[in-house]
Amino acid sequence: MTCRNKHLRSPLSSSFTCRPGVLLLVLAAALSLGGCKRSDNETSAAAEPAVAYGGSMRMKSARLEAAAPPAATVSDQAQDAPLQRFLAVRQELNVEVPPEQLADAWGKVRDLCGTLQCELLSSSLLRETPQQPGNAMLEMRVAPADVDRLLGGLSGVARVVSQNTTSEDKTAEVIDVEARIRNRIEFRDSLRLMLRDTVTRRTMADLLAIQRTLSDTQAELDAIATQRKVLEQQTSKQHIQVQFTPARTLVQGGRGYNPMMRALREAGSVLAESVGVLITFLAAVLPWLLLVGLPLAWLVRLLWRRRRVKAA
Numbered sequence: 001m002t003c004r005n006k007h008l009r010s011p012l013s014s015s016f017t018c019r020p021g022v023l024l025l026v027l028a029a030a031l032s033l034g035g036c037k038r039s040d041n042e043t044s045a046a047a048e049p050a051v052a053y054g055g056s057m058r059m060k061s062a063r064l065e066a067a068a069p070p071a072a073t074v075s076d077q078a079q080d081a082p083l084q085r086f087l088a089v090r091q092e093l094n095v096e097v098p099p100e101q102l103a104d105a106w107g108k109v110r111d112l113c114g115t116l117q118c119e120l121l122s123s124s125l126l127r128e129t130p131q132q133p134g135n136a137m138l139e140m141r142v143a144p145a146d147v148d149r150l151l152g153g154l155s156g157v158a159r160v161v162s163q164n165t166t167s168e169d170k171t172a173e174v175i176d177v178e179a180r181i182r183n184r185i186e187f188r189d190s191l192r193l194m195l196r197d198t199v200t201r202r203t204m205a206d207l208l209a210i211q212r213t214l215s216d217t218q219a220e221l222d223a224i225a226t227q228r229k230v231l232e233q234q235t236s237k238q239h240i241q242v243q244f245t246p247a248r249t250l251v252q253g254g255r256g257y258n259p260m261m262r263a264l265r266e267a268g269s270v271l272a273e274s275v276g277v278l279i280t281f282l283a284a285v286l287p288w289l290l291l292v293g294l295p296l297a298w299l300v301r302l303l304w305r306r307r308r309v310k311a312a
Contacts, residue, residue: 085169086170086173086174087171088169088234089238090165090166091147091164092165093164094243094245095242095243096161096247097157097158098246098247102136105244106136110138112149112154113142117145117146117237119140120139135245136243137244138244139239141239144238174231177224177231191210
C-alpha cells in the first residue's frame with residue numbers, strides 16, 4: 001500500500017504513513033511526556049518522606065521547647081530559691097528560787113537536759129553558808145526542737161527574772177569554709193592522682209615535693225573541717241546559760257520593806273560581832289598587861305609609899 005491509494009484511507013492515517021518524520025516527532029513527544037511524568041512522580045515521592053521527617057523533627061523540637069522551661073525562668077527560679085541561713089543563737093537567763101530549794105531546782109534542770117537533745121557544757125553549785133549566799137549555774141547546748149521543753153521545765157521549778165536572746169549570722173562564714181573544703185579536696189585528689197601516675201616520668205625530688213604538698217594540704221583540710229564542725233555546733237543548737245540565785249524577800253506580812261524591823265532582826269548578829277571584837281581585843285592586850293602593867297603598878301605603889309613616909 002502506497003501514497004497513491006490515499007483516497008481510500010482517512011486523512012490522519014494517511015498523513016502518518018505518508019510522512020515518516022511526523023511520526024517520529026509524535027513518538028518523541030510521547031516519550032518525553034512519559035519521562036516527565038515519571039520524574040515528577042519520583043520527585044513527589046522523595047519529597048513526601050523529607051516533608052514528613054522535617055515535620056516530625058519540627059514537632060519534636062516544638063515539644064521539647066514546650067517541655068523545657070526558658071533559660072530566664074530557670075535562672076529566676078535559682079535566684080528565687082531561699083538561701084539557707086546559719087544562725088548562732090544564744091540565750092542567757094537569770095532565775096530565782098527559794099534558798100532552800102536552790103540545789104534541788106538546779107539538779108532537776110540538769111537531769112532534764114539529760115533526757116533531751118541537750119549537751120551539758122558546764123555546771124556549778126555553791127550552797128548557801130552564813131558568810132555568803134548560794135548560787136548555781138548551768139551552760140548547755142540545746143536543739144531548737146527541745147528549747148521550749150527545757151524552758152518549760154525551768155519555769156516549773158524557778159522564776160525567770162531576766163532573759164536575753166542574741167543571734168549571730170554565720171552564713172557567710174559557713175559558705176566560705178565549705179568552699180575552701182571543696183577546693184582543698186579537689187587539690188588533694190589531684191595530688192594523689194599525680195602520685196599514682198606511672199606514665200609520666202618524675203624525679204625523686206618531684207615526688208617528694210608532691211608528697212610534702214599533699215601532707216600540707218591534708219593538714220589544712222583537717223583544720224578547715226574542724227572549723228566547720230565548730231560552726232555546725234554553734235548553728236545547729238542554741239547556747240543556753242542559766243544563772244540560779246536565791247530569792248530575797250523584801251515584803252513581810254503584807255507590809256513594805258521596814259529598815260527598823262531589819263535592824264531588830266539583825267541586832268543579835270551585831271551584838272555577837274561586837275562581843276567577838278571585844279574578846280579579840282582582850283586576847284591581844286592581856287599579855288601586855290601581865291608583862292608591863294603589873295611591874296608598872298608595883299613601881300608606882302613603891303614610889304607612893306616612899307613619898308608618904310618622907311612626908312610623915
